[in-house]
Each structure stands twice: as C-alpha cells, then as structure tokens.
Amino acid sequence: MKLNSFIENFAAQFDDTDASVFTAETKFREVDEWSSLIALSIIAMVDEEYDVTLKGDDIKNATTIEDLFNTVKSKK
C-alpha cells in the first residue's frame, strides 16, 4: 500500500476541506471538519480499500495521517 493513495482516500472522506490540506504530517483531529462521524467514514474506507478493521483506539492513538497509515499497514 502507498502512503500517497492513503492520503487521497483519507481526504475524500471530508466534504468541506480541500484535499490539498492533507499531507502525511497532518494532525487530522485538528482539522476543523473532523468529527466522530468522519471517523466512521475513515473506518469504512479502510475496511473497503485495505480490508483492515480499525478500532476506536487505533484512531485515537494516531496523531498524523502517516501514523494511521502505519497502523493500517501493520494490520494487513
């Protein structure tokens, strides 16, 4: 799996935030639009695209998008 496409998939879950805002270092919980509902979209996206089931703690323990990417990678 590639970090760039993970970031694109991650960004696609946001309606009002421009995709260019998201990089590997983005602290996603600090994005204004972040919400518990978007967290569910991320879990669904990861399940669909990477066949990995994330838990709440996986999201809570990640700070940046790259952290989450690494978690998904380690569970594959």
Next chain:
Amino acid sequence: MAFFEFKNVRIAGMSAGVPKKIINNLELEGLSKDYDAAAFVEMTGIKERRVDDLTTSDLCLAAAEELISDLKWDKQEIDALIFVSQTTDYFLPATACILQDKLGLTKSCYAEDVVLGCSGWVYGLSNVVSLMSCGSIKKALLLAGDAKRHAESNDPLFGFAGTATALEYSEGAGGFQFNFGTDGSGYDAIIIPDGGSRNQINEKSFEVEEIDGKKYNRLQTRMKGMDVFSFGISTAPKSVKSLAEKFGFDYLSYDYFVFHQANMKMNNMIVKKLKLDTEKVPACMYNFGNTSSASIPLTIVTQLKGKFEDKPTKFICCGFGVGLSWGTVAFETKDIVISYLVEL
C-alpha cells in the same frame, strides 16, 4: 460453534407498536459541540424517532393484542411468552410475568425475560422455537423491544418500539437455521454503567460526564461508536456467510435480508460486503431510529406489509450489538399475518 436448526415451527404473524410522538433529529439543538444535525442524519440515516412516556411492555402489549386479534387466536391456547428487552418494567419481577397477566394468558403459561438488545430478537426467536420444537407447546409469543421513559429522549440514535412475533407448531414446517456469537470483552462498548449491582446507584450517577464530545450521566446508555461500527461491519457479514456455508445454501437466493437498524452507513457497508441487491434490504431507521431488539420485526412490519404475506418468502435476519452479541437466522414464511403498525 453455535449453529443449530429447528423444524416444525413457523412464524404465524408479526406486529409492532410505537409511540405516536415523533422527534425530528433535524430540529434537535445543542446536544454536543460536534452535533451537526444535517451531517448526523446523512451519516446515520436516522431522521425521526418515536419517543414518549411509555415502557417497552406498554408497546409490546398493544402490539400483541393487535396481532392476537388479527390472527383470531384463542388466548387460552398460548402456552409460552418470552419478553426480550433491556428496559424491563422493574428490576424484579420479570416483565414477562406481568405481560402474561395483562394479556390474559393462562396460568399454565411459560414466561421469561431475555436481557439482550440489538441481537435480542434472533436470540429470543431461538429460545421460543427450541421450546416449541418438541411439540407440546403449539402457540407462543415473542415480545421484543426497548423503551425507557424520558431517559434517552435526547439521544438522536434511539427510538422506542415494542414488537410481537407469533409462532406456532406446524408439522412439516421448514423451521429455522441459526448462528450465534458473543464477545464479552467488548462489554463496555455499549453500556449503562450505574444502577445495576456492580455499580449501585449513588449521587455520582447523576453527574454529567463528557465522552467523545457527548454528555451523559451514568444512568444513560453510552457507546464507543467507532468500536461498535467496526464490530458491525466485520461481524454481520461473517455471520451471514458462515450460516449459509454451514447449512449449504446460497444466501443470494433469499428474498429479504433484514439487519439490525443502527446506522445506515454501517448497513450499507454490510450490504456491499455481502454483494446484496439493495432492493432486498428494507430499512426503517430513517423514521424510527435504532429500536434495539425491535428493529428486525419493526422493519418487516413497516416496510414489507402487503408485499409478501401469501407467497413463500425466504428471509435472512441478523441482529448485532450490545454485549457484544450477534445472531443470524434463516427461515421461510408463507401465509403470515402482518398487522398494521400500532401507534400509541
């Protein structure tokens, strides 16, 4: 592995009762700092809920009376009543005993409560069907639902409903195939922490805590939404597939798939994973919210009445959630009676 099959029992009918009073989630304000009404409705698929000053047994009683009358059953012939709920009338006695009396069933009636939520209708069904399959109980009622006066009215997810499913012994009926599972390590994924024996009610039970941006006291249902979502999208498809594999049928040939109604996004994922035709997957959460153990029969009553009663129709129903607990059942109906929705 919890797989089993019972024959010679059929579903004779189903009914559901809900409060008349409608709460619109688009009109709720100030629930939490991250509650955006439009986004919530779009994501969860829950726009309206029925909530009022009624208990589960009030709703189940009305649903059961309607169904017994539509079936023209003689109450003296109903020998078992199982009540599935996590919102019983009292800590004790069992609400099933109260309902036996209120419904005017005989004193020779078997009655018990089953304390389960989202998976509860499937579990309750397995209890009733297993009791009846030996042939001495000919008619029985499964009453299932949840309603808690006032306590949850501000939670945009939950609605109240009470349902009745009538079962009868019928030599030669195809019966039911079941699969069940439990993962108690997730016991706190959906929990009311105080008020039971472990954490008895005390002054701190009423203090409001903020968890993931939502406010709860310790007598209200709190949920780890992300964990429950992950659990749902991974467990429900596996349970359906393993049931089909165990009993050697093609699940795609079934007519309807009725899933617990908790969150539309979750159910859409389940549908996608099982590659189901969405027309075969009715949903009622838009109008009724998450109604716990009532959700499967409530969906059948409100979405399928008039569409299948007379002809042979194959169902797969899957309930999953609080416990964590899950159950899937496959069965066929024919000449089933579906009552009109009862509004109280």
